[in-house]
Amino acid sequence: RVARDPPKIYRLDESVVNRIAAGEVIQRPVSAVKELVENSLDAGSSSINVTVKDGGLKLIQVSDNGHGIRYKDLPILCERHTTSKLSTFEDLQSIKSMGFRGEALASMTYVGHVTVTTITEGQLHGYRVSYKDGVMEHEPRACAAVKGTQIMVENLFYNMTARRKTLQNAADDYSKIIDLLSRFAIHHINVSFSCRKHGAGRADVHSVATDARLNAIRSVYGVSVAHNLLEVEASDDDLSSSVFQMSGLISNCNFVAKKTTMVLFINDRLVDWTALKRALEIVYSATLPKASKPFIYMSIIVPAEHVDVNVHPTKREVSLLNQEIIIEKIQSVVESKLRSSNEARTYDEQM
Numbered sequence: 001r002v003a004r005d006p007p008k009i010y011r012l013d014e015s016v017v018n019r020i021a022a023g024e025v026i027q028r029p030v031s032a033v034k035e036l037v038e039n040s041l042d043a044g045s046s047s048i049n050v051t052v053k054d055g056g057l058k059l060i061q062v063s064d065n066g067h068g069i070r071y072k073d074l075p076i077l078c079e080r081h082t083t084s085k086l087s088t089f090e091d092l093q094s095i096k097s098m099g100f101r102g103e104a105l106a107s108m109t110y111v112g113h114v115t116v117t118t119i120t121e122g123q124l125h126g127y128r129v130s131y132k133d134g135v136m137e138h139e140p141r142a143c144a145a146v147k148g149t150q151i152m153v154e155n156l157f158y159n160m161t162a163r164r165k166t167l168q169n170a171a172d173d174y175s176k177i178i179d180l181l182s183r184f185a186i187h188h189i190n191v192s193f194s195c196r197k198h199g200a201g202r203a204d205v206h207s208v209a210t211d212a213r214l215n216a217i218r219s220v221y222g223v224s225v226a227h228n229l230l231e232v233e234a235s236d237d238d239l240s241s242s243v244f245q246m247s248g249l250i251s252n253c254n255f256v257a258k259k260t261t262m263v264l265f266i267n268d269r270l271v272d273w274t275a276l277k278r279a280l281e282i283v284y285s286a287t288l289p290k291a292s293k294p295f296i297y298m299s300i301i302v303p304a305e306h307v308d309v310n311v312h313p314t315k316r317e318v319s320l321l322n323q324e325i326i327i328e329k330i331q332s333v334v335e336s337k338l339r340s341s342n343e344a345r346t347y348d349e350q351m
């Protein structure tokens with residue numbers, strides 16, 4: 001073969017870079033909802049309301065009663081890498097907020113049209129401003145507003161034809177959004193959540209702030225789930241320092257479902273941990289004769305320095321120290337809980 005000159009390397013246009021990155025952070029409408037709701041939680045809200053049109057492709061609107069956004073910050077609000085939550089890399093080690101990268105709002109403006117309405121404490125009126133490709137489209141306009149922030153994302157992926165095509169099935173993402181809000185609602189029980197389709201009178205998720213997790217689970221997942229749960233707890237601080245603490249509610253031997261529901265929070269972050277889910281499914285099928293798929297809610301707390309939150313663009317996964325120890329311990333606690341509840345039932349039936 002004849003050797004050829006290597007192709008010339010160009011520097012990509014910033015707008016191209018931003019749109020590519022945005023497509024990773026905001027993979028589908030439900031990812032935008034997750035980022036917006038997490039921002040509302042970070043803002044200290046006690047009430048978060050979501051409205052969705054066309055599975056989120058036409059409209060996503062999240063309203064909260066949090067601390068709002070300062071007028072002076074509005075010009076850079078939707079630029080990439082602007083955040084109020086992190087300043088040094090080391091802060092990541094102890095970060096308590098869901099957000100830290102300052103990319104979510106920016107990303108939404110690169111793949112959709114974003115309008116923000118916000119008011120801060122003590123102000124007589126709020127401001128409304130729209131953004132496209134990271135920048136304000138006009139000066140913020142004074143407007144009437146109630147406490148907090150409302151963010152509207154319209155025409156998501158209008159400029160990404162392939163993405164839009166693969167997301168045509170609106171019902172699919174609406175159910176993912178409902179599922180997401182249900183998960184948040186049973187963890188953040190001091191916050192009231194609602195989610196509805198645009199124009200619908202009835203909300204499909206509706207939770208009221210409560211002291212008891214079981215109440216939240218009942219109002220979100222229904223009586224049949226709430227009726228059949230066992231409390232579990234596990235921890236491991238045998239070594240010189242604490243490894244983890246877990247508390248949760250798991251379905252008992254009377255519960256019947258075709259699919260596993262695993263709602264997991266690690267240090268208050270909603271995450272997927274497939275290895276733990278599999279491990280618990282194994283315990284269920286080995287311990288309960290009916291072998292129904294479980295419903296599992298778990299909150300795991302580990303020392304901040306044991307978790308790396310920066311391993312996934314959507315923050316859907318985290319990387320943990322001592323994974324095997326944690327899984328083993330939780331497995332054995334769940335197994336003995338299931339055994340004793342199953343024996344109690346068998347005993348009842350024989351009486």
Ligand code: ADP
Pocket residue numbers: 035039040043064066067068069077082083084085098099100101102103104105106149
């Ligand atoms: P991050 O959450 O990683 O900081 P975002 O792009 O999601 O990045 O948000 C950028 C900033 O905008 C946040 O740091 C926060 O200061 C502000 N913000 C976003 N949403 C809200 C909200 N609902 N209420 C108050 N401030 C918000």
Ligand code: MG
Pocket residue numbers: 035038039098099100102104105
């Ligand atoms: Mg955020």
